[in-house]
Amino acid sequence: MTGTEKRRRRTTVAKTLAVLTRFALAASALAASAAQGNEPTEIRRGPFIARADFDMTTLENELATLDALRDEMTATLRLPPLRENIVVRIFRDEKTWREFHRQNFGGAPYRRAMFDRKNYLFDRDDAPGRVYLCLNPKFENDLRHECAHAVLSAALGRSAPIWLDEGVAEYFEAAPEERLTNPVWRARTVERLRRGEFSSLESLEKIVGIEGMTSVKYGDSWAWVCWFLNGPEAARDVIPRYLNDLAARKPFAAKPSKRLKALAKDGAAERSLRRFFAVETLDANATNKPESTAR
Numbered sequence: 001m002t003g004t005e006k007r008r009r010r011t012t013v014a015k016t017l018a019v020l021t022r023f024a025l026a027a028s029a030l031a032a033s034a035a036q037g038n039e040p041t042e043i044r045r046g047p048f049i050a051r052a053d054f055d056m057t058t059l060e061n062e063l064a065t066l067d068a069l070r071d072e073m074t075a076t077l078r079l080p081p082l083r084e085n086i087v088v089r090i091f092r093d094e095k096t097w098r099e100f101h102r103q104n105f106g107g108a109p110y111r112r113a114m115f116d117r118k119n120y121l122f123d124r125d126d127a128p129g130r131v132y133l134c135l136n137p138k139f140e141n142d143l144r145h146e147c148a149h150a151v152l153s154a155a156l157g158r159s160a161p162i163w164l165d166e167g168v169a170e171y172f173e174a175a176p177e178e179r180l181t182n183p184v185w186r187a188r189t190v191e192r193l194r195r196g197e198f199s200s201l202e203s204l205e206k207i208v209g210i211e212g213m214t215s216v217k218y219g220d221s222w223a224w225v226c227w228f229l230n231g232p233e234a235a236r237d238v239i240p241r242y243l244n245d246l247a248a249r250k251p252f253a254a255k256p257s258k259r260l261k262a263l264a265k266d267g268a269a270e271r272s273l274r275r276f277f278a279v280e281t282l283d284a285n286a287t288n289k290p291e292s293t294a295r
Contacts, residue, residue, distance in 0.1 A: 046070060047082050047154070048147065049128070052090040059090070062140055069144055070151050073172060076229060078240040079155035080247050085128040086150040088143070090135065097134035113142035115149040117159060129154055145173035156247045163204035164239070164256075166213055167221030171229070180230060182222065186277065189223040192216065193270075193279050198223070201257040201269070223273070228256070231276050234263050 043050045043060075046067045050056060056063070066088075073079060091097035094112070101110055108114075113133035129150040133142045148169040152160055159165065174182050192198040199220035207213060213221075228239045238259045245253035260269055 047085045048088055049085055050088040050090060052092070054092050056090065062143055063088075065140075065144070066147055069147060069172060072176070073148065073151050073168075074155070076240075077152075077155075077168070077243055079152070079243065082151065082154040083157050084154050086131060086147065086154060087128045088131045088133075088147065090133060092135060094134050094136060097132065100132070112136060112138075113146050115146045115153070117149075117153060140175075141173050145169045148172040152243075156243065158246060158249075160243065160246060161205060161207075161255075162210060162213060163207050163217065163221045164225070164242075166218055167225035170218055170222035171225045180226065182226075185219045185222045188216075188219050190277050190279055192220065193274055193277060198270070198273070201260065205255050205257055223277070227273050227276050232272055235260065235269075235272075238263075 040051065040053050041056050043056055043063055045063050047070065048063070048066045050059070050063050070082070074081075091100065097112075098110065101108075101114075105114075105116075113131070116130040116132065131143075131146040131150050133139065133146060136142070146169070148171075149165060152165060152168055160168070170182075170185065171179060180186075189198070197216075199217060201224060204217065204221055204224065207217065225239065228235055230236075238256050242253060242256050242259065264272075
């Protein structure tokens with residue numbers, strides 16, 4: 001055996017030992033996880049693949065709502081079929097999720113839940129979108145919110161403008177019976193409309209990154225989406241048509257504000273918003289409310 005052949009043999013043996021060592025370590029970790037009751041589990045619901053390192057039996061009801069969320073978003077927004085699956089990674093507690101986030105998304109601000117948006121330039125066509133969240137008192141809302149992001153992204157095959165992406169997620173985050181009476185945003189919307197501080201559609205469309213989405217912008221985005229989907233009949237086509245133009249990769253798809261101007265005169269949309277959220281009615285009720293005699 002020549003010296004070269006000996007070196008090649010030693011290299012091959014070393015590589016084989018390295019692979020076997022990694023395999024043994026992985027098997028050992030899985031065995032230890034199973035012994036502690038942390039065996040990886042998976043539940044599939046349509047395009048959603050939920051994964052966790054604990055028994056998800058207690059989450060069956062919450063996970064069962066994901067198919068309904070997909071169907072409702074598809075019908076309401078008239079979305080095309082989803083282009084990929086969506087992996088939902090659930091952590092048993094916030095501490096575990098924080099550690100995973102630190103190791104894998106160290107440069108990004110920590111969030112209690114997040115959608116890891118697929119990179120449509122570099123990721124494989126069949127690569128799934130990825131949702132991450134942990135068990136917490138707001139788990140159901142977090143699940144619907146992040147999965148709404150994922151459904152929209154998977155249907156469009158691209159990212160929607162940030163105001164619309166967040167507005168849609170905020171809208172579908174609430175339980176179906178609370179979509180129009182959102183306990184977080186409706187009262188704030190009325191107050192901002194009353195004070196003349198409500199964001200115009202044009203100003204929201206200029207936001208290009210998540211850093212521009214302040215708390216009030218989230219609320220105003222929710223209000224616009226809520227109005228578009230439930231307000232005047234003529235306005236209900238605006239968002240579905242716009243999203244379908246995005247999905248079809250139309251290069252000069254008119255923004256919702258431009259489409260709205262073609263439907264109504266200047267100021268008409270805001271007046272309709274005020275009527276929709278009953279701003280004047282609430283003002284009148286407050287003015288006519290009899291004084292309390294309580295001491």
